[in-house]
Amino acid sequence: MxxxxxxxxxxxxxxxxxxxxxxxxxxxxxxxxxxxxxxxxxxxxxANLILGYHARLAPDAVGLSMIGLIEVRLINHTTEYVTSFHRMVEEESAIVDAWKTTGDADYLLKVAVADLASLSALISQLVAGHRSVAHIKTAVVLDRLKENGVMMSPPVNTRQ
Structure with a gap:
């Protein structure tokens, strides 16, 4: 360290x-x-304490305005299945972030796609096209409030 x-x-x-x-x-x-x-x-x-420099782009700027969060549970945790799943995560460009988690899901994926049809196709690819995946649960992001520590939209005024 x-x-x-x-x-x-x-x-x-x-x-x-x-x-x-x-x-x-x-x-x-x-x-x-x-x-x-x-x-x-x-x-x-x-020392790898600075991992890189980049511009944060609005999803609309690159045509990927639909954000989804996908919980993934694997069939089992054999080296073969885990390695295969990690390879798929690495190769799938729609997956922008992936975390191994505790709880009901083994992984949480943040995906960015163009539209609902693209999200549906990605889900089908995950379930049908990847033998290590046992179950997924998907949530569509309705509004981005805060990302990377930065507020994305002004707070809602609840007082009338």
Whole structure:
């Protein structure tokens, strides 16, 4: 485990909020020189504490406006079935996030597709096309309130 100090933690927090900050901007916010911030950022990247930089796109921008959450229970947990399921998760581009969970489901998948027909096809592929899957339960996301720690829409005013 890499030891991080308060400066590293502040750099991580600032980059999480805005991955486009330059080393100079970071140095101004953290209180270190730009070269020190650069070295620390590189060390954090090499320690795999920064996993990458990306733009968060609106689903509509890429034609994937329907979000679904799919709970998956496997038939059994043999190495063959688990490996096969993990391979399918890796290869299926509609699956944007996957978590192994406790409770009734073994996995929770977040999927992004174009429409209800595409979601239906994906569900059919999961159930009929993959022998390791015993059961699935699907929920369609009606509204994205908060993602990655960021509120997506203004709070609803319940007072009239």
């Amino acid at each position: 890499t030891h991080i100090d308060d400066f590293d933690l502040k750099i991580l927090t600032l980059l999480e909020a805005n991955g486009r900050l330059t080393n100079q901007e970071l140095s101004d916010l953290v209180g270190l020189s730009a070269s020190q911030c650069s070295r620390r950022r590189i060390n954090l990247e090499q």
